[in-house]
Amino acid sequence: MRFFGRAVGGLFLAAVTLALLALAVGVVMGALRERMAGGGPARPAEERVISANVVRVEAGHIVPVITAYGEVRSVRRLELRVPRAGRVAELSSSFADGAIVRAGEVLVRLDPAEATAARDLAAAALAEAEAAGREAARGLDLARDDLAQSEAQLALRGQALQRQRDIEARGAGSAAAVETAALAEAQAAQALLGSRSALAQAEAAVDQAAIAVSRARINLSEAERALSETVITAEFDGRLEGVAALVAGGQVGANEVLGTLIDPAALEVSFRLSTAQYARLIDSRGQLVEARASARLDVAGAALAAEGRIVRAGASGAEAGGGRVVYAALEAAPGLRPGDFVTVAVEEPALDGVADLPATAVDAQGRVLALDGEARLQEVAVEVLRRQGDRVIVAPGGLVGREVVAERSPLLGAGIKVRPVRPGEATEARAEPEMLDLTEERRAALIAAVEGNARMPQEAKARVLEQLKMERVPADVVARIEARAGG
Structure with a gap:
């Protein structure tokens, strides 16, 4: 019985x-797993700090730019038309689409035979x-001389009549002599009237001859103009477009369009602006300012650009x-x-005391997230003055000198503490990765984890082991190894 009790006690102790x-x-195994996984005693939960790109608000002098789309037009544009029908006698070698011509260059010459005959x-x-x-002028001179003779004869007849009357008054003459002298005076007066009528007719003939000369000169000028219009020349230096297909010997109709001459050096661009944009380009007197403008046409990686100035606006808003x-x-x-359809950039009058921020820094309600002294975020309302692509111009108010979040996200909001990443610091962080100093125990655990990973290729394993043997090890390499070992 005693033996049985001792046996049971031994089994229990075993x-x-x-x-x-x-x-x-x-x-021991749990401790090793926690050690290899980088674990340790549970620590109190810490406040989550989010990295955020920030920019400093700087107030200054900014020239806003309005972007619009417009069409290039030619200020000097001339249609080449044939005033009269005719046969094409000669064509210039430059009479073709896209050809450059000089002022005065002969483009088309019509057969001048009919126009020359009409001119002759x-x-x-x-x-x-x-x-x-000239004949009428000579007739006028003769009429004037005849009038002078008639006036002289009338004077002589008058004197003879007076003499006969004096003789009759003395009783020496007769009544018949007086009547004869009076009749002669009447005939002289009649002759004078005829001379005056002839003079009037001669003067009218001179006037008619002058009118006939004027009419003949007009006809000659018209004939010479018709002859000159048989030659179509370039009025100014330019480029041809829309040229009609003509051949020497072909017929053209009156007022037919042969082509269009465009001056490529006199160009303008027309573009549309909203009423709000237009209002920012007028001065205190309501006049359109001559703002600087540039036109740009992007083609296959290259760009055709031109500078200019605003000169006028359309007369109606309906267009x-x-x-x-x-x-x-x-x-x-x-x-x-x-x-050409181009992109037009117009410089507005400059704004003073404004700030330029990324468009992602301002929400739809015009608010930004600004950092306070403890690197916590607070929402601040700003006045958005202009939106220009991925940038906005705002009136900063009390934000001058403070930092705001450059890129808002759902993770960021008022009261959240952030780790500010400034533009220069972000570049340095990307250029120099974070390095860690490892203890010998942690280094040995990492090396054991890499060597025990059968799925890792030999080349990658050798490269990682080489990094682990360095004095300082990249933090991302350590994080990847410990994450895999812990999983």
């Missing part, structure tokens, strides 16, 4: 001993009218759908052509 050994092994007939008619005018059509004269536009 079972307790094995249980203690198992517990000890479990504790008009010249002959003018010579005839001038001869008639711009309630806005305004504005025109800017281009000073020099190499490569641009009429009809």
